Each structure stands twice: as structure tokens, then as C-alpha cells.
Amino acid sequence: MTFNEPVRKYILSGIVAFILVGLIVANVMASKQDEKFAAKEALYNQAAQLQAEGKFEDAWEAISKVLKGEPNSEIANYLAAIIAANKGDLKQATIYMQKTLDINPHKVEDPMFMIQLGELFVAVERYDDAKTVLLRCQEWGWAPEEMPNYQEHVATLLAQSENLQ
Secondary structure (H helix, E strand, C coil): CCCCHHHHHHHHHHHHHHHHHHHHHHHHHHHHHHHHHHHHHHHHHHHHHHHHCCCHHHHHHHHHHHHHHCCCCHHHHHHHHHHHHHHCCHHHHHHHHHHHHHHCHHHHHCHHHHHHHHHHHHHCCCHHHHHHHHHHHHHHCCCCCCCCCHHHHHHHHHHHHHHHC
């Protein structure tokens, strides 16, 4: 079957129209997604700022809203853990730290994350877990710049967890 010239023009016009409509729809949907992302990012930044200022209850409200929309966000779960720990809710902080680790298993290579996780495990009396984490910290044999007494702190936490067991 052969197509004559007018049929070819209609087919080409239909394809072009289909592509243009698709591009317009994609653009509209993308702009809505950008707005949602910007709102969540602003809320996260607000939570981080409030946490830095020591306003932990307000920070908790903000990060809770972020987590409702993004429950599998590594950075939001980590900030939630920090805020919960500062509020004194250590069990909740431990849950958020573990969720952060579940989302990104490579966090075991982050010495500051691991020492914080070890501290939380000791605080909530999960000594076997603390020992596992702290032995991992001890294996590195060095201290990050942010915490020059890292290895001494690891040794203290290990001794504390072994004595309280």
C-alpha cells in the first residue's frame, strides 16, 4: 500500500503534534515536581537551621514533615536522628540512625557516623551492637580531623559497654 502526498502530510503533522503535546505535558509535570522538591528542601534547611540554633522541638516538627513526604531520604533520617538525640529521645534516634544505615550501607565507612551510632547504642544499652560498631571504628586506627581524640573516645565507649554488659 502506498501513501499519497496528503496522507503523508497528515501522518507527519500527527507525529509532530503528538511530540509537542508530550513535551508540554512533561514540562508542566516537571515544574510541579520542582516546586515540591523546593518546598521539601526549604523545610529540610529550616529543620537543620533550627537544630543548629538548639531549637530541637521546632526542628523536630520540621523534619517530621520532611520525613512524611520523603521517608527514605538518607539525609532527612540522619538529621532526624541528630535532632531526636538532642531532644533526649535516644531510642528514636537509634531507629533513625539504623534507617539511615539501611538506606545507605556505605555509611559504615563514615567514621563520624559510626562513632555517633556507637554512642547511641551504648546510651540505649545495646552493648553487643555497640561493640560491633566500635570495633569497626577501632579498626581504622586513625582519627578524623573533626575529632582528634577519636580513638580514645572509641576505647572509652568500648570499655564502658564491656563494663556495663
